Amino acid sequence: MFKLFRKKSEVEKMESNFKKLMKEWHELSSINRKLSDEKYAMAQALLPRIEELKKKHEAH
Known part of the structure; x- marks a missing residue:
């Protein structure tokens, strides 16, 4: 329910x-x-960018 008002991250988009x-x-x-x-x-073409963003997110 709380995810309803949360903005999507770039990875989710x-x-x-x-x-x-x-x-x-x-x-x-x-x-x-x-x-x-x-x-x-x-x-x-989107896959490499998604993987890159996931790696950055995991590093933080």
């Missing part, structure tokens, strides 16, 4: 965006392969 892109990728995979591949590439 990026993870949410990643999940959204992966969902769109899956939905488009049988409809439009080109657009599906673009969504997948966008999602994969």
